Amino acid sequence: MEYVQELKIFENYLAENNMHLTRPRKVILQVFLQTEGHMEIEELFEKTKMVDKNIGRATIYRAMNLLVESGLAQENSLIEDKKCFERVYGRKHHDHLVCTRCKKIEEFHHPMIERFQEKTAKKHQFTLISHHMTLFGVCQNCNCNM
Amino acid sequence: MEYVQELKIFENYLAENNMHLTRPRKVILQVFLQTEGHMEIEELFEKTKMVDKNIGRATIYRAMNLLVESGLAQENSLIEDKKCFERVYGRKHHDHLVCTRCKKIEEFHHPMIERFQEKTAKKHQFTLISHHMTLFGVCQNCNCNM
DNA sequence: ATAATAATGAAATTGATTATCATTATCATA
DNA sequence: TATGATAATGATAATCAATTTCATTATTAT
Numbered sequence: 001m002e003y004v005q006e007l008k009i010f011e012n013y014l015a016e017n018n019m020h021l022t023r024p025r026k027v028i029l030q031v032f033l034q035t036e037g038h039m040e041i042e043e044l045f046e047k048t049k050m051v052d053k054n055i056g057r058a059t060i061y062r063a064m065n066l067l068v069e070s071g072l073a074q075e076n077s078l079i080e081d082k083k084c085f086e087r088v089y090g091r092k093h094h095d096h097l098v099c100t101r102c103k104k105i106e107e108f109h110h111p112m113i114e115r116f117q118e119k120t121a122k123k124h125q126f127t128l129i130s131h132h133m134t135l136f137g138v139c140q141n142c143n144c145n146m
Numbered sequence: 147m148e149y150v151q152e153l154k155i156f157e158n159y160l161a162e163n164n165m166h167l168t169r170p171r172k173v174i175l176q177v178f179l180q181t182e183g184h185m186e187i188e189e190l191f192e193k194t195k196m197v198d199k200n201i202g203r204a205t206i207y208r209a210m211n212l213l214v215e216s217g218l219a220q221e222n223s224l225i226e227d228k229k230c231f232e233r234v235y236g237r238k239h240h241d242h243l244v245c246t247r248c249k250k251i252e253e254f255h256h257p258m259i260e261r262f263q264e265k266t267a268k269k270h271q272f273t274l275i276s277h278h279m280t281l282f283g284v285c286q287n288c289n290c291n292m
Numbered sequence: 293a294t295a296a297t298a299a300t301g302a303a304a305t306t307g308a309t310t311a312t313c314a315t316t317a318t319c320a321t322a
Numbered sequence: 323t324a325t326g327a328t329a330a331t332g333a334t335a336a337t338c339a340a341t342t343t344c345a346t347t348a349t350t351a352t
Contacts (some may be wrong), residue, residue: 137272
C-alpha cells in the first residue's frame, strides 16, 4: 500500500469522528491520490468503477467531502458549476492560471502577492483564513492558433 | 430618466445585436443600477416585481446576461452555487474580502498585487484577460463576538 | 398598418448535488 | 468468533439554480 502518510491521516480523521475506513473509502482515496492535477466527481467515478464497479456516485461525493475535511484534498472553483478537487497534503500552496480557450491549468506561487494579501486583510482588520486567486488568460499556444 | 450613460450603452449593445430595448429590460436595468453592492437574481426579481409584477425570473436571467455582455455588470462568484452581480461601469476595479461568519463583503484594490499578476501571466506566456481574487477571513466584529 | 422578427412569461427541462431509506458492512464487546 | 449497536452504502428521489421551450405578445422597419 502506497501513500502511507495520507492513509494514516484519513484513518485518524475517521477515527476521531467515529467513522470507519471502509473499502469504498479506501478505493476512492487511492484513486484520488493517483490522479494528477484537478479532477471532477465524474472522473473519479469513472476511475473507481475500474476498481469496483459497485461504488456509487453518492459515495464519491461523500468521501470527497471527508477528504477535504481531513486536509488531504482541496476544493477548487476553477470550473463553473462543478466541483473540482486537487491534492493538497504534501504539496505546496499555489494559485492557478487558466487558459480560457483550451482550459489548460497552470500553477504558480507568488510570495509577494501572498504578503500583500496578508497586509490587505490586516488593514481591513480581518483575520485572514484563505483566499481564491485565479488568473484567466490565453496561453501562448492558443494565442498562436487564433 | 437617470443613468443616461448606462442606458445609452445598453441601447447601443442591443442595437448592435439586433435586439430591442423593451420595457422589462428597461425596468431590470433601472433596478440593477439602483441596487448597491452585490445582488442575486432573487433580489432583482423581488425588486422588479414592485415595478412590474409580470416580469418573470427567466427574463431577469436573460437581461442580466445582456448587462454583463454590454459591460455594465459583472458576475461574481462570491456566493457558492449562486449567481451574483455587481455594477462595473463607472466604478473602479476592485477585489473582495469576505467575512466567513457574517458574510460581510468589503472591497479593496492593491495595485502591486495587480502588477505581480501581470508579471506572473507574462512569465507563463499567458495574455491576461481577467482575474478572480477573494480573501476569506473573519472581520473584527465577528472576532470579538466569538 | 403590417409583416418580419424578437422578447416574453409560464412551464418544463436540465444537470449537479444532496437527502432518503432499506439493506449491508463494520467493529467493540462479550 | 458471534453479536448487536451503529455507521456506510447504493439506488433512487428530491432539490435548486439556471436554461430551454413554446405559444403568445411586443417591437420596429417598411
